[in-house]
Amino acid sequence: MNRNPVELAQALIRFDTSNPPGNEAACVAYVNGLLTQVGIETTLLARSPQRPNLIARLPGEGRALPLLLYGHLDVVPTTNQLWSHPPFEGVIEDGYLWGRGALDMKGGVAMMLAAFLRAKDEGLRPAGDILFALLSDEEGGGDDGAKFLVEQHPEHFAGVRHAIGEFGGFTLHLGGQRFYPIQVVEKQVCWMKIRVSGPAGHGSLPMRGGAMAKVARLLQQVEQHRLPVHVTAPARTMIEGMAASLPLATRQLLRQLLIPTMT
Known part of the structure; x- marks a missing residue:
């Protein structure tokens, strides 16, 4: 199975998750398949069928509070923009990965996903659980994503005090x-x-x-x-x-x- 973060980023970019409308379902299904294939527990939660959110858990030893890794899969639209490379093909040229979401934030999601899969491969047993959350609708306000999860399913984040999310600078x-x-x-x-x-x-x-x-x-x-x-x-x-x-x-x-x- 693919563990290369660059190749994972290419695969994620090839899903057109422009928001609006989002339609993150196919991209979430792809990631869910990678995780469940290696035996990682996942939960899919959605307010709208085409805009699901994924939560995966890597069990720890229970000696520490859970750590949350989270990112979003939707991207801003490319309508009426001039691209030197097709925005949803994940082309690598001159040492750069080109595509909508390469920075914001499918590249970051790919790194988290690669690390999560590697931790499972190596049998890592951290002091506390590691949660991996993939969200929809970040670019549109979060009604189908973070807001929905926090308001309707807060139990999945019980005990979380620290999180690593979107790169801020x-x-x-x-x-x-x-x-x-x-x-x-x-x-x-x-x-x-x-x-x-x-x-x-x-x-x-x-x-x-x-x-x-x-x-x-x-x-x-x-x-x-x-x-x-x-x-x-x-x-x-x-x-x-x-x-x-x-x-x-x-x-x-x-x-x-x-x-x-x-x-």
Whole structure:
């Protein structure tokens, strides 16, 4: 059976799981077949038949809490995009794997899958269970994926305190040093609803001072306004940690990011 993460990534890319609509079922079935073939316990859970989620478990010795590996199989659409290589063929050229999802995140899923299969092959008995979850609908909000599992099937994640998921960034090169940042938080969304009124008009005879004109002026003000900078504790810890390993001049420059008025 295939254990090569590159070849696994190629196979996953060849499933068109563009979201919308997703249709991750065939891709999930492929992975499920690889896992069950070697005797790994799996569970399929779905809110919609064509959008299943998979949870696999590698039993441990029960001396530690479970560790969760998770990733998603859906990808963003390729409609009206110009690709130098077909997005769903998994072509390797010039040392690179080309295809939709190579980075986000079928490449990562392939690495997790390869490691999971290898652990089973080698008879690994970790201190605690290792869970491997493959999700649908990450690109569309998670209603059929993570949200569905957390709300409807939380028992599958009982005891999990640590998880390795989607890769949140890339290496940083500063002052001759290489850093591997660790993501511990996510930005959140602040939705605002604004109601603007104005005189009624018609497309054939637009009114000056109408509601749309007011919205345009409002958007311009928002675009020109400098929002306040808040240095959070995780950001401060990361920047201070990086600065400590840099030459003096670079260190001082980096620490200016901690001064809101200079950021």
